[in-house]
Amino acid sequence: xxxxxxxxxxxxxxxxxxxxxxxxAKVFETEFMVVDGFxxxxxxxxxxxxxxxxxxxxxxxxxxxxxxxxxxxxxxxWLDDILRDCHCExxxxxxxxxxxxxxxxxxxxxxxxxxxxxxxxxxxxRRVGLWETFATGAFADDHEERDQIAAVARERGNRLLGGNxxxxxxxxxxDTPLDIRCGRAIDxxxxxxxxxxxxxxxxxxxxxxxxxxNLSEITAREVVNARExxxxxxxxxxx
Numbered sequence: 388x389x390x391x392x393x394x395x396x397x398x399x400x401x402x403x404x405x406x407x408x409x410x411x412a413k414v415f416e417t418e419f420m421v422v423d424g425f426x427x428x429x430x431x432x433x434x435x436x437x438x439x440x441x442x443x444x445x446x447x448x449x450x451x452x453x454x455x456x457x458x459x460x461x462x463x464x465w466l467d468d469i470l471r472d473c474h475c476e477x478x479x480x481x482x483x484x485x486x487x488x489x490x491x492x493x494x495x496x497x498x499x500x501x502x503x504x505x506x507x508x509x510x511x512x513r514r515v516g517l518w519e520t521f522a523t524g525a526f527a528d529d530h531e532e533r534d535q536i537a538a539v540a541r542e543r544g545n546r547l548l549g550g551n552x553x554x555x556x557x558x559x560x561x562d563t564p565l566d567i568r569c570g571r572a573i574d575x576x577x578x579x580x581x582x583x584x585x586x587x588x589x590x591x592x593x594x595x596x597x598x599x600x601n602l603s604e605i606t607a608r609e610v611v612n613a614r615e616x617x618x619x620x621x622x623x624x625x626x
Contacts, residue, residue: 388493388556388611389556389610389611390495390544391541392488392496392498392558393498393524393537393544393560394497394498394499394501395499395501395560395562395563395566396501396508396511396512397501397503397583398431398582398583398584399560399562399566399580399583400481400512401476401477401512401517402476402478402583403470403515404474406469406473406475407430407466407503407507408430409465409473410466410469411439414461414462415442418461419457421448431563431583433533434527434532434536435462435502435503436455436527437502437531439455466510467510470511475515477516478601478602479602480603480604483602484602484605485520485607486607488611491608491611495558496548497521497523498521498523498524498544499521499525500524500540500569501525501526502533503526504528505524505528508526523540523544525543533566533568533569534572534573536569537572537575538573540573544557557570557573557574559573559575559577560579561578561580562580562581563583563584563585563590564593567590567593567594576596576610577595578599578605578610579591579593579598580599580600580602581598582601582602597610
């Protein structure tokens with residue numbers, strides 16, 4: 388049985404019209420006076436901290452705690468501002484899947500597992516009405532590496548559940564191979580959705596427990612009540 392369900396944000400729960408990328412660019416331009424090299428950055432599946440560090444390295448900007456804090460302070464300002472003019476939406480199937488989890492006789496604890504800093508995650512999810520849905524989570528503030536963020540998210544969920552969370556009682560839902568990897572790093576089951584950073588076939592190649600085009604193709608009951616013997620060794624595309 389799944390007792391803790393951890394969701395990625397960008398491309399999994401919501402789309403924000405590229406507001407995060409635009410806010411990154413705006414901060415680099417206005418706070419650090421650099422614009423070139425931005426097009427080389429890859430955002431999908433990564434943490435905010437690792438992206439900032441890469442750009443600092445590219446421009447020989449000291450990756451000091453002070454410079455990171457300068458970035459964060461201006462980033463959340465610009466993110467909130469840019470989101471006002473962006474088309475934001477909850478990805479199809481998300482609300483139905485969440486409601487399905489909540490309707491189960493023993494609903495799992497819902498949490499976030501994201502490469503966003505916490506305030507950035509909150510700003511994005513409040514914009515689409517999802518923030519209050521989640522009782523726990525871990526963020527880029529907790530660690531630069533996504534696998535370690537997953538470990539923090541699992542431990543926080545474990546504490547809320549009384550400290551007896553076992554292997555394979557955690558479900559990670561994400562849209563990139565990096566989400567699959569960090570799920571495996573904490574011995575979780577993984578549901579991959581092709582709604583953001585990767586195509587379905589690419590996700591299937593990384594062998595999640597389930598791979599679907601979007602969450603409309605699978606029900607919460609199918610995932611949560613799947614017996615261990617029925618979890619496929621190769622990913623199954625929902626019909």
